[in-house]
Amino acid sequence: MLSLQHSRRDFLRSSVGLSGLTLPTFFKAQAKSSLSANRKAKSCIIIYTWGGMSHYESFDPKPDAPAEFRGEFKPISTATPGIQFCEHLPLLARHSEKLAIVRSVHHDQGGHQQGMYTTLTGHKPIGGIKAKSRDNWPSLTSMLSRFQDQTAGTPTAIRMPYSMYDNGTQMAGEGAGWLGSNYDPILLRTPAGKPYGGVNRFTDRELNLKLNVQEHRVSNRNSLLEQMDHDLGQRIGSDIAYDQLDHFRRMAADMLIGSPVRDAYDLEQEDPRIRAMYGDHMGGQTLLLSRRLVEAGVPVVQALCSASDLAGGGGDNWDTHRGHFPKMKDRLLPVFDRSVSALLTDLEMRGMLEETLVVFLTDFGRTPKINNNGGRDHHPGVYSLALAGGGIRGGQVYGSSDSKGAEPGSYACTPADVHATVYQAMGIDHRTELYDQLDRPFQICDGQPLPLL
Amino acid sequence: MTDDGLKLLPALGQVVSLNLRDTRITGAGLVNLKKLKGLRRLHLERTRVDDAGLANLSVLSELEYLNLYGTGIGDEGLIHLEALKNLKQIYLWQTKVTDAGAKRLLKALPDLRLSRGVVLAELMATDKAKPKPEPEEVLKWIPAGDVKPPKSRPGSFIYVNFENKRKQAVKLYWVEYGGGLKLYGEIEAGATRRQTTYSDASWLVTDLSDKHLGHFRTGLKEAIAIIP
Numbered sequence A: 001m002l003s004l005q006h007s008r009r010d011f012l013r014s015s016v017g018l019s020g021l022t023l024p025t026f027f028k029a030q031a032k033s034s035l036s037a038n039r040k041a042k043s044c045i046i047i048y049t050w051g052g053m054s055h056y057e058s059f060d061p062k063p064d065a066p067a068e069f070r071g072e073f074k075p076i077s078t079a080t081p082g083i084q085f086c087e088h089l090p091l092l093a094r095h096s097e098k099l100a101i102v103r104s105v106h107h108d109q110g111g112h113q114q115g116m117y118t119t120l121t122g123h124k125p126i127g128g129i130k131a132k133s134r135d136n137w138p139s140l141t142s143m144l145s146r147f148q149d150q151t152a153g154t155p156t157a158i159r160m161p162y163s164m165y166d167n168g169t170q171m172a173g174e175g176a177g178w179l180g181s182n183y184d185p186i187l188l189r190t191p192a193g194k195p196y197g198g199v200n201r202f203t204d205r206e207l208n209l210k211l212n213v214q215e216h217r218v219s220n221r222n223s224l225l226e227q228m229d230h231d232l233g234q235r236i237g238s239d240i241a242y243d244q245l246d247h248f249r250r251m252a253a254d255m256l257i258g259s260p261v262r263d264a265y266d267l268e269q270e271d272p273r274i275r276a277m278y279g280d281h282m283g284g285q286t287l288l289l290s291r292r293l294v295e296a297g298v299p300v301v302q303a304l305c306s307a308s309d310l311a312g313g314g315g316d317n318w319d320t321h322r323g324h325f326p327k328m329k330d331r332l333l334p335v336f337d338r339s340v341s342a343l344l345t346d347l348e349m350r351g352m353l354e355e356t357l358v359v360f361l362t363d364f365g366r367t368p369k370i371n372n373n374g375g376r377d378h379h380p381g382v383y384s385l386a387l388a389g390g391g392i393r394g395g396q397v398y399g400s401s402d403s404k405g406a407e408p409g410s411y412a413c414t415p416a417d418v419h420a421t422v423y424q425a426m427g428i429d430h431r432t433e434l435y436d437q438l439d440r441p442f443q444i445c446d447g448q449p450l451p452l453l
Numbered sequence B: 001m002t003d004d005g006l007k008l009l010p011a012l013g014q015v016v017s018l019n020l021r022d023t024r025i026t027g028a029g030l031v032n033l034k035k036l037k038g039l040r041r042l043h044l045e046r047t048r049v050d051d052a053g054l055a056n057l058s059v060l061s062e063l064e065y066l067n068l069y070g071t072g073i074g075d076e077g078l079i080h081l082e083a084l085k086n087l088k089q090i091y092l093w094q095t096k097v098t099d100a101g102a103k104r105l106l107k108a109l110p111d112l113r114l115s116r117g118v119v120l121a122e123l124m125a126t127d128k129a130k131p132k133p134e135p136e137e138v139l140k141w142i143p144a145g146d147v148k149p150p151k152s153r154p155g156s157f158i159y160v161n162f163e164n165k166r167k168q169a170v171k172l173y174w175v176e177y178g179g180g181l182k183l184y185g186e187i188e189a190g191a192t193r194r195q196t197t198y199s200d201a202s203w204l205v206t207d208l209s210d211k212h213l214g215h216f217r218t219g220l221k222e223a224i225a226i227i228p
Helices: A008-014 A112-121 A140-146 A221-236 A242-256 A260-265 A272-278 A282-295 A324-349 A415-425 B027-033 B051-059 B075-083 B099-108
Strands: A003-006 A043-049 A075-077 A084-086 A099-105 A157-160 A300-304 A356-362 A383-388 A396-398 A408-410 A433-435 A441-443 B015-019 B041-043 B065-067 B089-091 B113-115 B157-164 B170-175 B181-187 B192-198 B202-206 B212-217 B223-227
Touching: A043 A140, A043 A282, A043 A324, A099 A408, A099 A415, A112 A140, A112 A356, A140 A157, A140 A300, A140 A415, A157 A282, A260 A282, A272 A282, A272 A324, A282 A300, A282 A324, A324 A356, A356 A415, A383 A415, B027 B051, B051 B075, B075 B099, B099 B113, B157 B202, B170 B192, B181 B192, B212 B223
Parallel strands: A043 A300, A043 A356, A099 A396, A157 A300, B015 B041, B041 B065, B065 B089, B089 B113, B157 B223
Antiparallel strands: A003 B015, A075 A084, A099 A383, A356 A383, A433 A441, B157 B192, B170 B181, B170 B202, B202 B212
8 A cells, every 4th residue: 555645845846856756656646625635634434333222331421310211231440431331341441541532412203213313324314214225315435525535546435344224125315316327336236144034135135255256267367347237228228317326336346346445355364363353243243254354455445343143133233122131141242342442453453543533323312211022212312422542542432311311411512513524534524515416515523523633 | 565665765854644554665765765854643554673673763853652562573673662752552463573672662762652553462362263165065066958047146155065077177157137148257177166156047068169068046045066
């Protein structure tokens, strides 16, 4: 990987010498004028816990609340005096100095679709929303991708390992919406995790990179592209605009043939001890793949941290209306704890954490009062999110929830504010106006950056 | 990118950040960096730079970030860096640096954040090596005839070992969701091919002139598919 950066002023002065002939062509000078030169984060990994992660049983334990609110688990100290996590995040507790926890996020959308759309796009859904609609707001992943260098030879946004579904319906909010199909993140399936029947028959046109392509007797690129054309033409159908097909075709072909992303996808190339550090499950290997993709030059990656392969369909998400405590303790929290800790360790020791922003998003929190099925229900009234890396000051908590964990207690903020913070870290002005395909202007984000940097 | 390529660097003047990760440069090539007095971030991870080469960096007084993970440098090399008073981050995972060398550098540069990463030998101390999943069923061979291979359907991730028991090589095709055929390769006579695939997939076997011989349909489990 080669790149060099000048201070902006000097790049302009020396740009004559850089116009190709006097330098090896593999030096790629970066002086993107639309991105702030002061930004720390060059890449972003969005970790999404689908279904609504309980704030009580993660970043905002309430040991002093009455028993029917505080739940069965106890808090533990972290590496930062004054900050406590749920006892079932022991590995992550040691990384508290890297994390900025936000405990006062809230919105008013109680359903999975609406909550996820709000959190991932930063905007409230209006009316009925459908997946793949070009009227939707773009996801944070897509919007970030819009500001990256599109000619760099790698996809600008990848999401893994599958789309979010609720009762068989694909959720709206993961695509590029009105930004247009060029900014739809490429859907990749993580090539790992214990296989089982059940969750995710809906593979939603994902790209399953077949790693044995090199063994083909296909000797030239054209022939392979013909195969891809045929394959995609069959799969997508004829009602897709030509340029959309071209986008996937181009990206897919580039990924199949000798690009660094293809090597990154091959998890067998990773040291098995590092693979073990993340954990032998879909959640862990997806986060490992996130690191590899960022290292290979993909600037924006969205990863679902799920336990889907550990327990059939029941382990797929955090929506614990029943049997909440055993599910959290046995499946959901250990996978999250181990794989996120591994990711933070891994990014840090490779010197990548300062340039890689990690953002944790979820639909909403969960209800203060435990229900009759030993579960917690949906609760957007207040919940916790977290950020790390990319210039974020770790070891801090922003805002608080009230003593029962029901409402914001101080410094209330919204998902849009978290997005504004992400844009700021990535050097993007959150007040930027973009135009959709009808030339209507939209300000990309309505929030205000939180003082976390 | 080799040391020769680095020779062009001094002409660039005010470089602030330089990323040479995974290139073939060596310690000797670092002499070309000496003129980059404004350099603040330097990535040398996974290159062949050595202790002697690091001596060239001691003049880079503005350097704040230095990444040396995965290089062969050791305590000797770190001594050259003690003059870098602005150094704030250094990454030394997978190097020959010892506790003594790290301690010495931190004494010279007390505000430095030094990262040595995990000790790989200590990982997996409690995890037993996971064996590759063993085949649990044998797929049914459906010879070519009136029944055409059905289209594949999306499913869950599995492995199939295709064993070619014939005396000639065969070609292996995946039947796509739309019904087309996608060549995956050839299997020599008597050879086995471990193939990643999904449940509910159809795999068509032909001879080398594409005459259909038969097909398999995958189930939910790891399987063997014997081509008779």
